[in-house]
Amino acid sequence: MTEVVVVVGNGMVGHRFLERLRKYDTSKHFTLVSIGEEPIQHYNRMLLTEYFEHLSIDKLKLAPPNWYAENEIELMTNTQALALDTKNKKLLCQRLGGDVPQQFEVPYDRVVIATGASALMPQLPGVILHGVFVYRSIADLNSIIAHAENQAKLEAAGAAKKYALVIGGGLLGLEAAKAVHDLNVSVRIINRGTRLMSRQLDADGAKVLHNEIVNKFGIDVLYEKSTQEIIGTEENGVEAVTFTNGERFDDVCMIIFATGIQPRDELAHSSGLELAKRGGILINDYLECSEPDVYGIGECISHRNVTYGLVAPGYEMADTLAKNFTCESLENRITFPGGDISTKLKLMGMEVGSFGDYFPEFIKEPFEALTYNNPLEKVYKKLFFSSDGSKLLGGILVGDTSDFVRLSLMYKQKDTKPLVDPPNEILLGKRGGDGGNTVLDLPDEAQVCSCNNVSKGDICKAIKDKKLTKLGDVKKVCNVGTGCGGCMPMVKDILEAELAAAGAEVDKSLCEHFAYSRQELYQIIQVEQYATFAEVLAKHGRKQHDPRSYGCEICKPTIASILASLQNGHILKGDRAALQDSNDRFLANLQKSGQFSVVPRVAGGEITPDKLIVLGQVAKKFDLYTKITGGQRVDLFGAQKQDLPEIWRMLVGAGFESGHAYGKALRTVKSCVGTTWCRYGQQDSVGFAIFLENRYRGIRSPHKLKGGVSGCTRECAEARSKDFGCIATDQGYNVYVGGNGGTNPRHATLLASDVPQELAVKYLDRYIMYYIMTADRLQRTSKWLDALEGGIEQLRRVVMEDSLGICATLEKQMSYLVGTYECEWKKVIESPELMAQFAQFKNTNKTQKEVQMQTVRDQRIPTFVAHAKTGSSGTGTESSSPASTTSVLSDLDETEWVSFGSKDRFDMNGGGAVLYGESQLAIFNITESCNGIEKVSWYATQNMCPYDNSFVLAQGIVGDLDGRPKVACPMHKRNFDLSDGCCLSGDDFRLQTFDTKEEDGIIYVLLPPMDVVNARLATSKFVAKDGDAPVVPEVSRSPATLDW
Incomplete structure (x- = not known):
């Protein structure tokens, strides 16, 4: 049974709550009603001043x-x-605007009051005269414009x-003064206090602002x-004003009151809700009012005796409440701790900012203030530091x-990161201009847009990914500057810095969906504590407001890896399964036959006879092919996907764990026999290798990791060809980092000499976590070390001397990953839900033979048939890639809607294979998100990659290419449009596609008769027959770029 949630107030905060609740309420448990007093839907009040420029309400709408109809609100x-x-x-x-008020009742289960605030209008004689206004709504602005134009x-x-x-x-x-000035009316600002912006600026800072307003605009303050x-007549309106000091102005045509706001708490007052002493609806940390099932958010409330006049705290409240409405139990609710009231604005061309505690009377600990005042440059800065200079307490x-x-x-x-630079350098910059104070020196997690929570890393990534060169494009793509607009100077600086730094360098942006590198996304996700890809895409994707931006086969696995590196959750649980790349998706290595290989962990290469x-x-x-690997373990090839759980049930029962050969993670720590057997051994290399492998097992990283431990300088374990290696000495170990084999072999570099085992582990912990934190996508440690500014010397300073002050953080994160390790396969075989993901088909327990096997050298290997050619086949197998539209099955007249079961069988934002007669189809779904509201679209294609x-197509990652829904084949990463089947990778292939819909939770596909589809797509038509001559493996067929 659904609950009715009524939101009173259709402003920015009320709308944000509706967005978030629709987003989190995946089961649509809530029916939503939004009530607003204005005759138009919500708009951005923070951009009211811009309305004077374009007079377009649509440009202010969010x-x-x-939107409301599409989201059933x-x-x-x-x-x-x-x-x-x-x-x-x-x-x-009560309905407004009619001749006769119409009252009616709206039932609710929960009600959220988000009525905002109203402009203060002092009760003075003459305030009802024509020409007296407040500055709050579109109606106010239209009245001001008409009066000023006249x-x-x-x-x-x-x-x-x-x-x-x-x-x-x-x-x-x-803001009002600037707007009226631009309407060609002379303006005077009347201030009751002694300085402008007294809540944000001290006297010296306000003086700089005052001089700018007077000198640049000629406005009297x-x-x-x-x-x-206020003096005037009913006929002429405002004519004069008198002040309490006896002065009188007779040359007045208009008065605009902008003396502050007051919470709109009338509804609470008439309903008997408890109010704060100074106004505002009293709420607790859970945003609850004094009556059950009544909540308050935004400017209308008083929380801990604070009433907020900024939108950012209101957005935080909206998100908090929406999460609490959809949490599983009361114990899982989160609290609203209070909002950030830092401000960064641009007023009349003058940049103004304040943060933290910037008035001495509010600072609660001993402090020192440093001031920079340059009237010639119209710059004033004042920073407050703790008395020991270790903390920045606030600033103007x-x-x-x-x-x-x-x-x-x-x-x-x-409170968590002491200052590295001395206060004078923080205020003035480093001597000689040697960096430290430019936008490029900002960490990626630095928040640039507080209204929409966009970090510097997000913006940089968008500029690189989209090759953005104009500020307007950055604003649109990154969703910055759409709130108060105060972030735009910084956005401009970032754009200019990125363009200047780009030169001929390779763009490090992740993909078209994110304008950030992997390192930047890692820091964003770490700081913001995101738990899902959807959150990251919605808040930091370059097309945040494009409902057709779904991600792709690049960003989804990358962010999945980052989430795993930070949170160590099971990679197949929840919505993470559909993010995984070809191998991680089924915890096994996908082979060219479409089968999988299985590699159990054999730590240090030590294995018992029973396990063998x-x-x-x-x-x-x-019936698996077996081979000894170079990492001292056994690889089992030729497993069917549906057999993997049973294979691992046997392996886990024998004491094996996942070897993570499928993941960007630790593979092996190779060892020699060390002091156990070798007469030259200096240390127990086997024991240490087993310790290290069991310590770092399962940890996700930017690329695969390999280690080695040699018991002496003879280096039988090849430790110096690994990402990390330890070579025993008579005093401990020499620790090496940044090596690799492969296409471009590289010897590892010495990090530290003759260190005891415990210290070697500490250094390796820090090194691995620093690599995970800062490396780019698919960047091996050798390339990362080459790119690291300062190289090995800088790495030594970081992990051995703690020059960045982050070693404690690195160790804590490593400790968390080690302490929360779980064998992924053990969890699968313990969970019926996870095991169900390995079924061959979603709609039946039947299985199909997809590969013909043959015996070579007493082992079973697959028989391959020739690759498909568009429109024909030279091997007796038929291509599913039609040469003309006449062969497209979806164009046939005789079709019917065929049911394939509950939508819950299919991973969200993923795919699944189904069986229709003897033909395999792939059904996909993609969640479109617009302003936080989700809509699911369904697609169906053939399952065979042409x-x-x-x-394997159902196992591919879904996403989009410039808004076109697509699937990336997990085999060779070729992309196909899910709507029309066209290959988006430049090849002359095309998939059969079929209309698909969801009704009452059941998935239907519009299909021709079964015999027609089988004639075209039956699996047996594409599998080699007994007696077929196997195709000689090709050296290369120009496959798409692979990343394993």
């Missing part, structure tokens, strides 16, 4: 007009909420000059004046906020 505009009947759970409402016309015709008075010297007042009375920036992100990050990390016997028994039972006739 979602298209059909009932929207009631022009509607006022009058009172809550909390006992009977009804909301009394005054400008009068003055142009010869009338006397008159002034618009803006009452209030805060943010809203300055008057202080210590309180309005007493005027005229130059280029360091805002860097400094605010230092403030946020003040089990390996033989498994190979015989499942490139090499392997039945």
Whole structure:
């Protein structure tokens, strides 16, 4: 049974809550109703000043007009909420705008009050006169524009000059003053206090801002004046103003009050909810009001005696509440700890920023302040440090906020990361301009856009991936500057720095969906603690508001690996399964036949006779090819996907664990026999190798890792050809890093000499975690070390001397990964849900033979048939890649909708194979996300890849190429359009595609009769027959770039 959630208030925060609840409520447990007083749907109030430039409401809207209908949200505009009947759970409402008020009731199960705040209008004589306005809504702005245009016309015709008075010297007042000034009306700012923006700036900072406003715009700013009375007539409107000090202005045509806001708590008051003493609906840390099932978020509330006038804390509340509505139990709820009130703005061309505690009276510990005041450059900076200089406590920036992100990050990390540079360098920059203070020096996790939580890493990645060169494109792709706009100077700096730094260098952006490198995404995910690919894509993808941006075969496995490196969850649980690449997807190595290989872990190469016997028994039972690997273990080839769980049930029962040969993870730690048997051995190399392999097993990394331990300098374990290696000495071990074999062999480099085993482990822990943290996608440790600025010497400083102060963090993360290790295959065979992923088909328990086997050298190997050729086949097998549209099955007239069972059988954002007669089809689904609301689209194709006739497409990663839904074949990474079947990788192949739909949870595919499909796609038509001559393996057929 669904619950009705009524959201009162259709503003920015109310809309954000609706977005998030629809996103988290995957089962659609909630029916949503949104009620707003304005006659139009929600818009961005932070960009009201821009409305004066374009007069377009649509440019301020945060979602298209059909957003509510598409997401099944009932929207009631022009509607006022009058009172809550909390006992009977009804909301009394009233339609606005009609001649006769129409009242009605809206039932609810839960109600969320997000009524925001209203502009303060002082109760003074004359405030009802024509020409008196507040600065809050589109209606207010339209009235101001009409009045100002009329005054400008009068003055142009010869009338006397008159002034618009803006009452209030805060943010809203300055924005209003600038807007009216641009309407060609003279402006005076009237401020009750002694300085502008008194909540953000001290006296010296406000003075810099004052001079800019007066000198650049010619706007008068008057202080210590309180309005007493507004004078005018009903016919002429406003004419004069008097102040409490006796002064009078007679040349007034308009007054705009921008003296602050007050919480819209009338609904709470009329409903008997508890209010704070100074206004605002009283809420607790769970955002609950004083009555059950009533909640408050945004500017209308008071939380811990704080009322927020910024949108970012409201967004945090909205996200928190949406998560709590969809959590499994009350114990799993999260609290709202309070919002970040740091601000970064651009007012009248002047950059202004403040963060942390920037007024001495609010600093709760001994401090010292450093100030830079340069009137010539119109720059003022004041930073507050702890008395020992180890923490940045807060700061004020005027005229130059280029360091805002860097400094605010230092403030946020003040309790966890002591300052590295001395305070004077933090304020002024390093001597000689030797780096440290540019945008390139900012860490990737530094938040640039606080409104939409976009980091520097996100922006850099987008610039690289999309080859962006214009600020507007960066704004659109990265979703920055769509809130308050205060981040745009920093975004501009980042763009310019990235363009300047690019030169002829290879673009390191991950893919078209992310404008970041793997390193940048790692830091973003670590700092923001994201748990899903969808979160990362929604918040940091370069096409955040494009519902057709789904990810791809590059970014999905990369982010899956990062999530595993940080959180160590099972890679096949939940939505992570569909992110995995060819091998990780089924915890085995995909072979060219479409079969899999199985490689159990044999730590250090040491294995008992009993375990060797089990390996033989498994190979015989499942007819597997066996081979000894170079990593001192046994590889079993030719396993069918559906047999993998049973194979591993036998192996786990015998004490084996996953060897992770399929993953970008530790493969082996090779060893010689060391002091156990060798007369030259210096240390127990086998024991140490087993220890290291068991320590680092399962840890996901940017690329595969291999290790080695040799018992003496004779180096029988080839430790120096590994990513890490230890060579025994009579005093301990020499530790080597950054080696590899492969296409471009490289000897590892000495990191440390003659270190005891315990210290060697500590150094390796730090080295591996530092590599995982900072390397690019698919970058081996050798290439990473080459690219590391400072090379091996810098690595020594980091992992041995703790020059970056991160060793404790690296050790903690490694300890977490080691302590949370679980054998992935053991978990699979213990979970019926995970085991179900290995079924050959989603709609039947039947199985099909996909590969013909033959015996060579007393072992079973696959028989291959020739590759498919478009429109024909030279081997008796028929191509499924039609030469003309007449052979496309979906174009046939005789079709019917065929059921393939519950949608729950298929992984979300993934695929699954189904059997239709004797033909294999692949059914895929992709979740489209628009403003946090999800819509699932379904597709069906043949399951056979036409490139090499392997039945693997359902195992491929789904995504998009410039908005076109696609699947990447897991075999050779060729991409196919899911809508029309065209090959997107440049080859002349095409898939058969079929219309697909979901009704009442059941998946249907529009198909021709079974015999028609079988004539074209029957599996037996593409499998070699007994007696067929095997095709000689080809050296190369120009496969797509592979990454294993």
